[in-house]
Amino acid sequence: MEKRKSRFSNWMRNSITARMLVVGFLLLVLLIPLEFVQSLIDERAFRQEEVVREINTKWGNEVLLSGPIVKIPYKIRTEEKLFNEKTNSYYTKTNETYSQAYFFPEKLDINSQVETKPLNRSIYESVVYTAAIAIQGTFPIIDFSEMEIAEEDIFWDKATILLETSNLKGIKTTPLVNIDTQALAMTPQYATSYLNTIQSNHIANAKELFSEQRPFSFNLKINGSESLKFLPIGKETTATMTSNWHSPSFDGNFLPEDTDKQISQDGFSANWRVLQINRQFEQSFFGQLPDLSASAFGTKLIIPVDEYQKSERTAKYGFLVIGLTLLVFLLIQLVSKIYIHPFQYVMIGLALVMFYTLLISISEHSNFLKAYTIAALAVLGLVTIYSRLILKGFKFPLLICGSLASLYGFIYVIIQLENYALLVGSIGLFLILAVIMLASRKIDWNNE
Incomplete structure (x- = not known):
C-alpha cells in the first residue's frame, strides 16, 4: 500500500x-x-x-415633448331608420355625438439648450439635465370641409391648444403659447396614456384666427434625465439641440443631419429636419388623437462605461x-x-x-x-x-x-x-x- x-x-x-x-x-x-x-x-x-432611478424620479424622468396642437370639438349627426310597431311604419331618428378634431402645425422649429450636471446619493451618481426649450412655428388654415361637417356643428368657441409630454413633474415654468396677439396659459389634463396632456384655455375668435396661417411660439424650462425627445408633428419639423454633455447617443426614429453634428469633450450640437413624407401620419385627426411616440427623435444622455x-x-x-x-x-x-x-x-x-x-x-x-x-x-x-x-x-x-x-x-x-x-x-x-x-x-x- x-x-x-x-x-x-x-x-x-x-x-x-x-x-x-x-x-x-x-x-x-x-x-x-x-x-x-x-x-x-x-x-x-x-x-x-x-x-x-430614484434620483431621476425625484428630479425628472426622460422627456418626450410634442409641439402645440389645435383641438376643436365638433358635433356628428347620424340618421337611424327605425320601425314603429304602433303605426306600422318606419321613421328616421337623428343621433348627435360629440368628437374632437386635431390639427398639427404647418411648420415646427424646436431649439433646445441642455445643461447637464451630476447628482450624487451616497456612493452613487446620476446625470440629470435642465433643458431650455424654445418652440415656434406656424399653424395651418383649419378646414373641416373634407369631413363634410356643417359649420353650425363646429364649436369654434371651445377651441384650445394641446401639448403632450411624458414628464409633467419636471416642468419649471408655466408655458404660455403665443398665437397672434393672444397668450394662452396651459393647465394639465387627466392622463390616460404614457403621454400627459397640457391644455390651454379657449382661443378667442378661433374661426377668424385660423382662417389663415398663424405664427405661434412658446418657451419651456424642464428638468429631465436619461433622454430628451421630440415628436415631429410639423409638416416640416426642424430641431436643434446643444449641450455640455460629451457622450450623446442619438436615438429615436430619425437621426440628426451628419453635416451639422458636432461632438467633443466640451459637449455636442445636432440638427434634425423631418418632413411629413418621412413619417407615417397625417397633419390632422378626427375623433381620437393616436399615440405618436414611436415617431419621436432625440438624444440619450448616457454615461459611456460606468465603474x-x-x-x-x-x-x-x-x-x-x-x-x-x-x-x-x-x-x-x-x-x-x-x-x-x-x-x-x-x-x-x-x-x-x-x-x-x-x-x-x-x-x-x-x-x-x-x-x-x-x-x-x-x-x-x-x-x-x-x-x-x-x-x-x-x-x-x-x-x-x-x-x-x-x-x-x-x-x-x-x-x-x-x-x-x-x-x-x-x-x-x-x-x-x-x-x-x-x-x-x-x-x-x-x-x-
Whole structure:
C-alpha cells in the first residue's frame, strides 16, 4: 500500500501530464470564487440602478415633448331608420355625438439648450439635465370641409391648444403659447396614456384666427434625465439641440443631419429636419388623437462605461488572468524542476481573485484608474513576494511580476477602448499565445 502511495506521489511530482492535470483542475475550481465575484458586481450594479432611478424620479424622468396642437370639438349627426310597431311604419331618428378634431402645425422649429450636471446619493451618481426649450412655428388654415361637417356643428368657441409630454413633474415654468396677439396659459389634463396632456384655455375668435396661417411660439424650462425627445408633428419639423454633455447617443426614429453634428469633450450640437413624407401620419385627426411616440427623435444622455460596467468587463478576463498566471508558474516549475504544491497554486489563484473584490470596493469610493492601480499593485506585490518564497532567488519572481504587470496593463487598455476593444484584445491574445509557444519549445515533454 505504501509502495503504491509512494509511486503515485512520485508520479504526481515528476510527470508533466499529472502536473498539467492538477493545474487544470485547480483552474476550474477557481472559477467558483470568480463566479461569486461576478454575482457581487451584478448585485452592486443593480443597487446602483435602483438609486439612479430614484434620483431621476425625484428630479425628472426622460422627456418626450410634442409641439402645440389645435383641438376643436365638433358635433356628428347620424340618421337611424327605425320601425314603429304602433303605426306600422318606419321613421328616421337623428343621433348627435360629440368628437374632437386635431390639427398639427404647418411648420415646427424646436431649439433646445441642455445643461447637464451630476447628482450624487451616497456612493452613487446620476446625470440629470435642465433643458431650455424654445418652440415656434406656424399653424395651418383649419378646414373641416373634407369631413363634410356643417359649420353650425363646429364649436369654434371651445377651441384650445394641446401639448403632450411624458414628464409633467419636471416642468419649471408655466408655458404660455403665443398665437397672434393672444397668450394662452396651459393647465394639465387627466392622463390616460404614457403621454400627459397640457391644455390651454379657449382661443378667442378661433374661426377668424385660423382662417389663415398663424405664427405661434412658446418657451419651456424642464428638468429631465436619461433622454430628451421630440415628436415631429410639423409638416416640416426642424430641431436643434446643444449641450455640455460629451457622450450623446442619438436615438429615436430619425437621426440628426451628419453635416451639422458636432461632438467633443466640451459637449455636442445636432440638427434634425423631418418632413411629413418621412413619417407615417397625417397633419390632422378626427375623433381620437393616436399615440405618436414611436415617431419621436432625440438624444440619450448616457454615461459611456460606468465603474460597474468596467469592473464587469474586467472580471470577464478573470479566467484569462488566472489561467495564464498559473500556466507561467507551471512552465517555471517544468523548466526549473522546482516542485510547487497544489495548495500553493490555490493560494496564488485566490490572490488573483482578490484583485476583483478590491477593484469593486475601491472603485465605489474613487475613480476607476486609481482603484485599478491600487488593486493591481496590491495583488502584484503579494504574488511576487509569495513566488519569491516558493521559487527562491529573484529571476523567476521578477519574471512573474513582469508578466502579471503586463497582463493587467493590457487588460486596462482593452477596458478603456470602446470601438477597438475586440481588435486589440484579439491581437494581444495572439501575441501571448505566440510567446507561450516559444517559451515551451525547449521543455522535454517525454517525461510522462
